[in-house]
Amino acid sequence: MNVTGIKGAAIPVRGNDIDTDRIIPARFMKCVTFAGLGAYAFHDERQNTDGSSKKHPFDDARWAGHPVLVSNANFGCGSSREHAPQALKDYGVKAVVAESFAEIFAGNCCSLGIPAVTLSSEDIQDLLTVIEENPQTEVNIDVDAMTVKLEGKEWKATMPSSHRNALLDGSWDSTGVLLEGKENVAATAAQLPYMK
Amino acid sequence: MAGKNLLEKVWERHKVRTLPSGQDQLLIGLHLIHEVTSPQAFGMLEERGLSVAYPHRTFATADHIVPTEDVSRPYADPLAEKMLVALEENTKKHGISFFGTESGKQGVVHVVGPEQGLTQPGMTIACGDSHTATHGAFGAIAFGVGTSQVRDILATGTMAIAKPKVRRILVKGQLNEGVGAKDLILAIIGRLGVNGGLGYAYEYAGEAIEAMSMEERMTLCNMSIEGGARVGYVNPDETTYSWLAGRPYVKDDAAMRAFGDEVRSDANAFYDDEVVFQAEDIAPMVTWGINPGHVVPVDGQLPSLESLPEEERSTAERAYEYMGFAPGESMAGKDVDVVFIGSCTNGRLSDFREAAAVIQGKKVAPGIKALAVPGSQEVAKAAESEGLDEIFRKAGFQWRHAGCSMCLAMNPDKLEGRQLSASTSNRNFIGRQGSPVGRTLLMSPRMAAAAAIAGKVVDIRQTGGEA
Numbered sequence: 001m002n003v004t005g006i007k008g009a010a011i012p013v014r015g016n017d018i019d020t021d022r023i024i025p026a027r028f029m030k031c032v033t034f035a036g037l038g039a040y041a042f043h044d045e046r047q048n049t050d051g052s053s054k055k056h057p058f059d060d061a062r063w064a065g066h067p068v069l070v071s072n073a074n075f076g077c078g079s080s081r082e083h084a085p086q087a088l089k090d091y092g093v094k095a096v097v098a099e100s101f102a103e104i105f106a107g108n109c110c111s112l113g114i115p116a117v118t119l120s121s122e123d124i125q126d127l128l129t130v131i132e133e134n135p136q137t138e139v140n141i142d143v144d145a146m147t148v149k150l151e152g153k154e155w156k157a158t159m160p161s162s163h164r165n166a167l168l169d170g171s172w173d174s175t176g177v178l179l180e181g182k183e184n185v186a187a188t189a190a191q192l193p194y195m196k
Numbered sequence: 197m198a199g200k201n202l203l204e205k206v207w208e209r210h211k212v213r214t215l216p217s218g219q220d221q222l223l224i225g226l227h228l229i230h231e232v233t234s235p236q237a238f239g240m241l242e243e244r245g246l247s248v249a250y251p252h253r254t255f256a257t258a259d260h261i262v263p264t265e266d267v268s269r270p271y272a273d274p275l276a277e278k279m280l281v282a283l284e285e286n287t288k289k290h291g292i293s294f295f296g297t298e299s300g301k302q303g304v305v306h307v308v309g310p311e312q313g314l315t316q317p318g319m320t321i322a323c324g325d326s327h328t329a330t331h332g333a334f335g336a337i338a339f340g341v342g343t344s345q346v347r348d349i350l351a352t353g354t355m356a357i358a359k360p361k362v363r364r365i366l367v368k369g370q371l372n373e374g375v376g377a378k379d380l381i382l383a384i385i386g387r388l389g390v391n392g393g394l395g396y397a398y399e400y401a402g403e404a405i406e407a408m409s410m411e412e413r414m415t416l417c418n419m420s421i422e423g424g425a426r427v428g429y430v431n432p433d434e435t436t437y438s439w440l441a442g443r444p445y446v447k448d449d450a451a452m453r454a455f456g457d458e459v460r461s462d463a464n465a466f467y468d469d470e471v472v473f474q475a476e477d478i479a480p481m482v483t484w485g486i487n488p489g490h491v492v493p494v495d496g497q498l499p500s501l502e503s504l505p506e507e508e509r510s511t512a513e514r515a516y517e518y519m520g521f522a523p524g525e526s527m528a529g530k531d532v533d534v535v536f537i538g539s540c541t542n543g544r545l546s547d548f549r550e551a552a553a554v555i556q557g558k559k560v561a562p563g564i565k566a567l568a569v570p571g572s573q574e575v576a577k578a579a580e581s582e583g584l585d586e587i588f589r590k591a592g593f594q595w596r597h598a599g600c601s602m603c604l605a606m607n608p609d610k611l612e613g614r615q616l617s618a619s620t621s622n623r624n625f626i627g628r629q630g631s632p633v634g635r636t637l638l639m640s641p642r643m644a645a646a647a648a649i650a651g652k653v654v655d656i657r658q659t660g661g662e663a
Contacts, residue, residue, distance in 0.1 A: 015511065034343075111345065178215075188223045192209060
């Protein structure tokens, strides 16, 4: 499936260095499938220990369920758990926009066909302000043009070119394309002393 | 012309081809799997009717969810039991070697791989765990990957990945007495930041690194990801080869040495960046906040918000609020509730020897819960044969079975409420150690041991562990 862009309203999740333990606490990873993880996305940021709501944007009717997540720098740092983007995806997130991403998280998003694009710090501030003031604002992430657009605004976005290409040509689901190189793989392995 | 660094050489040897996306298809020579991030990958194989391409280069163990107290089967936690059963079934079905709890070789995957001699110089290694960079200590290029990549590696023996840049971290001089690899890596992260390594592999080099034991090099490489670098490595040398010689999966010692020598960075190698540290400047380090970059020397004060770069202030503010600390406070003297010695960062024999030397003949302070959790069954066995378990028990520590334990608290070992833990693990994230409001101070094994005796954070250089 080619991913050329995502359009929809956004959820502001402010903060730098939001790690994958916060996106999905480890105790919810006791599972053998990814099904249903969305219920636990940002669990401890959404609920106090007594179960009362912390009024996190994921539970705030103004933003809840919107497909575009917007955050600040180094989003998704820490553990490599794919459970994090899987939980976001299951919750309904289809694209993430941030100042920067941790590398493994960005790769995991790409593997799931979720565009993870970056904007400058100033542009993120603008975007967060707009969506906080007007929660229904439609955000348009154009993977081909590498832009993030709102009505009347357009920002230059970035993402690793290989991720962009993989989203556009559908090879983000990489098993198929990797299987095509089977003979080359065997040849490469044959040249390695420890693979003999 | 500039020479090549180790990453470039290993990459060339393992690159299958350039993919249409621009990423490389990279052969993964050793694939390590565990119970948390593999069952979904096996499920995906099943759905697509695929088999495992290189089962003899794939090895499994169970670490994250295994209990460290009552290890009898079935586990008390039915979800944990289900995950372990899934791993047992998947490895059996696909002909993958599994170091289970019955094998005597089970443990944290990043302790087991090197210990068995699976990890060797010049290899590419992947595991669905961000601390896979640990294996870089042997001059391997080792990546943490997500479950979709676990699927790809199982199905094809390869993954799609872009080649990182290489930053050399040159550590001149020698570390002072009482200062170790954990302090060095925390100092590196403190200076370069938690995302300073984004897009880079870190090559650790210089006199201080050359003088390190293999176990210290593993501690160092282990936390590369905490500085944003997905890969960290040390060039292989005689220390590497001697440590590996004779281990079960080192079948051909001469071939291992030859390959290690081949991939070593050239003396005139090119680096995209270089940063220099002076080992003598480094003190025992302790984290105070909610990421490993929030770190100060134990004799230092917690930083004022104004002293931090503007982009770090909001996270620091959140950290102060969460930890209940204030700028200007001393790091030393913070009362702790729990002490955890273990994990893929500091769960090896030398870590327990180091901690045992501090606690020998002393008692854990009243009210402190202190856990010593060996990184593997082999580590436990070796430590017990030296009588280290007795030293820990006599001091008031609980000596547990091998596993990840309270590093990420996927098993019953968890902080309760707002407890403050002195921990030798790698992450002080919000809620990391199992209580959504629990708090973590990261430090070296000797510092954690000293904190257990004193009941508070102390400077090992001054106290030697005395309260």
